[in-house]
Amino acid sequence: MIAEIICVGDELVLGEVLNTNAQFLSKELLSLGIDCKKHTIVKDKLNDIKYAINDACKTSNIIILTGGLGPTDDDITMQAIASTFDAYLSLNQDALKDIENFFQARNIKMPVSNKKQALIPNGATILKNPIGTAPGILWKIKENTFILSFPGIPYEMIEMWHKSAKNYLKNISSKNIIIKNLKHFGTPEAKIGEKIKDLMEKDNPQVAPYVENGTIRIRISSHNESKEKAEALLKNTEKAILNKTLEYFYGYDNDTLESVVGDLLKKYNLTLSTAESCTGGLISSKLTDISGSSEYIKLNLVTYSNEAKINMLNVEEQTLIKHGAVSPETAEEMAKGVQKLSGCAIGLGITGIAGPTGGTTEKPVGLVYIGICDDKKINIHKVQLNSKLPRFKIKALACNYALNYLRLFLTKK
Amino acid sequence: MIAEIICVGDELVLGEVLNTNAQFLSKELLSLGIDCKKHTIVKDKLNDIKYAINDACKTSNIIILTGGLGPTDDDITMQAIASTFDAYLSLNQDALKDIENFFQARNIKMPVSNKKQALIPNGATILKNPIGTAPGILWKIKENTFILSFPGIPYEMIEMWHKSAKNYLKNISSKNIIIKNLKHFGTPEAKIGEKIKDLMEKDNPQVAPYVENGTIRIRISSHNESKEKAEALLKNTEKAILNKTLEYFYGYDNDTLESVVGDLLKKYNLTLSTAESCTGGLISSKLTDISGSSEYIKLNLVTYSNEAKINMLNVEEQTLIKHGAVSPETAEEMAKGVQKLSGCAIGLGITGIAGPTGGTTEKPVGLVYIGICDDKKINIHKVQLNSKLPRFKIKALACNYALNYLRLFLTKK
Numbered sequence: 001m002i003a004e005i006i007c008v009g010d011e012l013v014l015g016e017v018l019n020t021n022a023q024f025l026s027k028e029l030l031s032l033g034i035d036c037k038k039h040t041i042v043k044d045k046l047n048d049i050k051y052a053i054n055d056a057c058k059t060s061n062i063i064i065l066t067g068g069l070g071p072t073d074d075d076i077t078m079q080a081i082a083s084t085f086d087a088y089l090s091l092n093q094d095a096l097k098d099i100e101n102f103f104q105a106r107n108i109k110m111p112v113s114n115k116k117q118a119l120i121p122n123g124a125t126i127l128k129n130p131i132g133t134a135p136g137i138l139w140k141i142k143e144n145t146f147i148l149s150f151p152g153i154p155y156e157m158i159e160m161w162h163k164s165a166k167n168y169l170k171n172i173s174s175k176n177i178i179i180k181n182l183k184h185f186g187t188p189e190a191k192i193g194e195k196i197k198d199l200m201e202k203d204n205p206q207v208a209p210y211v212e213n214g215t216i217r218i219r220i221s222s223h224n225e226s227k228e229k230a231e232a233l234l235k236n237t238e239k240a241i242l243n244k245t246l247e248y249f250y251g252y253d254n255d256t257l258e259s260v261v262g263d264l265l266k267k268y269n270l271t272l273s274t275a276e277s278c279t280g281g282l283i284s285s286k287l288t289d290i291s292g293s294s295e296y297i298k299l300n301l302v303t304y305s306n307e308a309k310i311n312m313l314n315v316e317e318q319t320l321i322k323h324g325a326v327s328p329e330t331a332e333e334m335a336k337g338v339q340k341l342s343g344c345a346i347g348l349g350i351t352g353i354a355g356p357t358g359g360t361t362e363k364p365v366g367l368v369y370i371g372i373c374d375d376k377k378i379n380i381h382k383v384q385l386n387s388k389l390p391r392f393k394i395k396a397l398a399c400n401y402a403l404n405y406l407r408l409f410l411t412k413k
Numbered sequence: 414m415i416a417e418i419i420c421v422g423d424e425l426v427l428g429e430v431l432n433t434n435a436q437f438l439s440k441e442l443l444s445l446g447i448d449c450k451k452h453t454i455v456k457d458k459l460n461d462i463k464y465a466i467n468d469a470c471k472t473s474n475i476i477i478l479t480g481g482l483g484p485t486d487d488d489i490t491m492q493a494i495a496s497t498f499d500a501y502l503s504l505n506q507d508a509l510k511d512i513e514n515f516f517q518a519r520n521i522k523m524p525v526s527n528k529k530q531a532l533i534p535n536g537a538t539i540l541k542n543p544i545g546t547a548p549g550i551l552w553k554i555k556e557n558t559f560i561l562s563f564p565g566i567p568y569e570m571i572e573m574w575h576k577s578a579k580n581y582l583k584n585i586s587s588k589n590i591i592i593k594n595l596k597h598f599g600t601p602e603a604k605i606g607e608k609i610k611d612l613m614e615k616d617n618p619q620v621a622p623y624v625e626n627g628t629i630r631i632r633i634s635s636h637n638e639s640k641e642k643a644e645a646l647l648k649n650t651e652k653a654i655l656n657k658t659l660e661y662f663y664g665y666d667n668d669t670l671e672s673v674v675g676d677l678l679k680k681y682n683l684t685l686s687t688a689e690s691c692t693g694g695l696i697s698s699k700l701t702d703i704s705g706s707s708e709y710i711k712l713n714l715v716t717y718s719n720e721a722k723i724n725m726l727n728v729e730e731q732t733l734i735k736h737g738a739v740s741p742e743t744a745e746e747m748a749k750g751v752q753k754l755s756g757c758a759i760g761l762g763i764t765g766i767a768g769p770t771g772g773t774t775e776k777p778v779g780l781v782y783i784g785i786c787d788d789k790k791i792n793i794h795k796v797q798l799n800s801k802l803p804r805f806k807i808k809a810l811a812c813n814y815a816l817n818y819l820r821l822f823l824t825k826k
Contacts, residue, residue: 043451302711
């Protein structure tokens with residue numbers, strides 16, 4: 001089964017609204033073993049919608065539309081569907097009852113315009129909308145070709161998907177698709193790409209790397225008529241990849257550097273305290289994005305000024321004068337200082353130049369020093385990020401480098 | 414001029430990544446007076462990309478592609494463009510130099526695979542990528558038909574758009590569209606919607622509200638053959654809106670709560686120190702996203718544990734025992750404590766329940782107390798956010814509420 005998603009709405013094509021519906025539906029389809037081929041986003045124009053539907057029918061069995069089911073005259077998705085398949089719209093009494101009940105329940109007189117939402121292509125079944133007025137439709141056009149239509153309002157669409165459409169499509173899907181992501185940090189995408197070049201050339205399982213904030217996620221997608229076969233295929237490919245990338249591998253799917261660090265801290269029953277300068281609290285915020293992080297996070301500091309570094313962390317004034325605030329020496333004293341101040345098992349200090357100003361030839365924007373210590377040892381790391389990156393990006397990357405060095409520090413324990 | 418956007422990438426079609434590029438480009442095109450007809454999102458498959466390009470050429474003059482320019486073998490957008498227009502790919506020496514320099518600057522040996530990114534369709538001009546390795550292209554296929562290709566990484570694409578593509582397209586566009594965003598905080602979207610209902614019904618200027626993390630952005634878009642007329646139209650609508658919404662208005666277009674707070678602190682030459690619990694450093698991170706924030710940010714704390722609140726901020730143990738860590742009393746003592754500790758003019762304390770666990774019937778998830786003080790006065794605010802929201806969302810909303818109360822505190826000075 002191959003699906004295509006068509007999202008209808010001027011607000012989407014003009015960029016006024018971010019299209020989250022297509023992403024939601026693609027994920028859901030994949031979880032049912034239905035492969036999505038394409039997303040098409042068109043305006044509320046009859047011919048554009050019809051063209052998209054006809055085009056989708058050429059290659060896909062399942063065409064899912066969202067949007068254009070409102071009560072106003074510019075909402076014409078049902079018209080477009082009907083006219084594409086030479087059907088006519090007729091008033092669906094069940095749908096009308098639901099809409100009337102919707103307003104009755106709210107003691108509101110039903111606006112005349114809402115009656116339009118009960119006009120359904122003859123032959124189609126309605127998908128009830130438990131939280132809004134616009135019903136959707138499910139329509140088997142011919143053997144192995146299905147048209148589904150949902151309102152554009154995400155929470156209505158999502159509710160209707162889970163209540164009805166999902167199970168229907170689950171039953172007509174045969175293929176088993178299994179997906180697993182392997183997450184890596186600390187090496188360029190190209191390097192990883194070269195290592196797994198041979199695997200990336202295969203069609204099944206499909207192997208593809210993606211980068212975000214320095215994390216390289218390798219997605220393995222395998223499919224087979226038999227779920228067991230698909231799983232076996234995936235397992236072998238996973239092994240083959242990790243054989244070559246293990247040194248950079250940190251987790252699967254929803255694992256993040258902060259969640260992995262959190263798991264390690266809990267595993268070894270350790271507490272952590274951070275002293276941030278250039279990242280300004282981002283590391284602390286990421287660490288506390290994890291529910292239950294209060295087990296290992298007690299006190300974090302953002303020591304932005306030299307005074308704060310001296311007064312709070314006992315960084316030597318001489319260190320700042322001799323080596324500067326952005327130096328391995330300062331990073332070391334920040335880590336030790338915050339560990340002592342907090343009484344935590346592990347201290348992390350980070351100092352750098354987030355830019356866009358403040359860089360020099362010796363110390364360009366993007367230069368970052370990270371110190372990590374416990375009672376026994378301290379590691380200092382130097383990172384030079386791309387000086388041209390925007391400030392928020394340098395913060396995000398510096399944060400991930402720090403979390404990854406922290407992960408390695410904890411792994412080696 | 415009519416444009417179409419084609420986004421290439423399995424990760425988009427499979428729903429693994431939210432497509433923000435199409436929205437950004439549509440908005441930008443609109444601001445240049447270029448109407449976007451359609452978005453098409455396809456996988457990294459040669460024939461799918463070629464089909465989309467050919468299809469777009471039937472109706473549009475400007476075809477913008479994003480994605481598929483990476484160094485790995487699955488990135489084939491350049492190939493697809495070249496083969497669609499019967500061109501061949503040739504090694505572009507400028508592009509190669511840029512890529513080599515990118516790695517030299519980082520003292521990294523250029524991976525062989527990156528050389529592929531310098532292969533450009535003959536006839537196309539390269540769009541330099543100042544922050545990544547993949548150059549884009551700008552290619553005038555024939556009179557009034559232009560192909561543009563950008564990397565899929567949003568911040569690279571955005572940088573390249575502003576640096577080169579935008580001005581080029583501005584020159585070939587005729588229509589004058591002017592867009593202005595009015596940003597508001599502290600009232601529900603529906604309330605704002607009611608206030609400006611009449612304005613929202615007009616076609617030109619077009620008025621539309623959008624919400625994100627509690628911020629309500631009202632977008633005004635006006636067009637006219639004459640730039641002056643378009644500006645006058647917009648100005649009148651802006652006045653009419655602010656007449657009804659001024660109490661919630663905080664800024665325009667790229668203004669953020671943290672940038673507005675930063676401007677006020679600089680204006681009054683004040684310093685600020687924060688003590689965060691439930692937001693875990695997010696407020697500090699947001700404040701330091703602003704370049705030059707070191708002028709007013711010196712020391713911020715994340716006091717996650719009761720001990721940290723007591724030891725660092727001198728919160729009374731009795732306060733925590735009697736009223737709990739999430740209470741107006743604790744928020745007040747945190748604000749006063751961090752102001753005293755840091756010696757800053759203004760102190761902010763925030764404590765709450767980010768969830769998903771830790772809520773009770775008296776103190777549900779999403780309950781947040783914010784204290785803001787200077788030497789003269791202290792304000793305490795209670796916020797109850799939707800308990801069902803995910804943890805990161807509650808953190809983001811609590812952060813924005815705190816920044817907005819801070820803004821009001823500073824405005825009233």
